Amino acid sequence: MLALICLMLATPVFAQGSGPTPALANRQLPDPAQEAEATKLMHSLRCIQCQGQSIADSDAHMAGTMRAEVRQQIAAGQKPEAIRGWMIARYGEWVSFEPDMKGAGLLLWLTPLLVLIAGIWLARGLFRRGA
Template sequence: MKRAAVIIALLFASPVWAQGSGVEPPFSHQQLDDPALEAQATELMETLRCIQCQGQSIADSDAPIAGAMRSEVRQRIKEGQKPEDVRAWLIGRYGEYVSFEPAASGAGLILWFLPLLLLLAGLFMARGLFGKEKP
């Protein structure tokens, strides 16, 4: 009885179980039949960040979550949704972080205007340091 329990425990500890079901979403690597729809989907996927990789778009990532997101994008584009609507749905589901192009509202405004504010602060400090005349 102990041997059977040990064998079962070893089977469940196997790396095979850690790999998931092995079933990929339908459109994770399969392109759409219509080239125009596939172009729309690809363009959108290149502007969306992989949640797991964080530095790659879902078009470039091999992570399982990126495959699921690619599949979702292609499926929704195939159903006739506009890319803007699909982007809005993904942002609603995963948060603003999923987009490589943050919205120019709310916290996104800080990201858009922070470089300008830092430049102005640097110019102000430089004027203070170098603008004074020496007697």
Template sequence: MAFALALVATPALADSNLPAAKWANEQLPDPRQEAEARTLMLTLRCIVCQGQSIADSDAELAGDMRAMVRTRIAAGEKPEAIRQWLIERYGQWVSYKPLVEPMTWPLWLAPLVLLGLGAFLARGRFRRHR
């Protein structure tokens, strides 16, 4: 019985009891800097949630990433430099804006190829019905 309770309670212990970082849930006093930070946060993927941006995620790590973004923006760092630092640290996957490079060309070309194939198939189908 105690083992079953321990298994159920384990997810509740996943987050720490530490308070959130200063800028995790607070906006910057400068509206221009906050807008820059918010725009950047919407393009960064939460490492824990995977389907949410760090702006939308409630995960503790996302809060730490929001605080880091806001702190660096407040210090005058450019958003693209912050993005590059996060990509170096967590990999290209952290960014919702993948780079166009030989490794990602198939991802960029696949929609065009599929649209072309769809148009070709639709054209053939319409010709048969005439």
């Protein structure tokens, strides 16, 4: 029984990632221009395991897999926009730190403006009432 409880408690440890780390996860591309493109893209993609870090900054196994995928596609001649689209299609819109200007992304971009307009409207009403 104790062994079963210990195994259940250790399950999150086993969930960290399995298998070898992909070759390009922690190794830069030989072409500096391609590596610069890959790095810029990696800083704009969120690690789906860490949720708060970019794949460039995360040490999670999943982030390494995502970094390797970005570098492989850049080395194969894919454009960063196409790779971003592929990542979004695979992992969902949440993976991007820079949401698109459509759907839920549009709401994220417009919310600060709407809050500002509502604040001005409320302040205007308070000042009129006080005068």
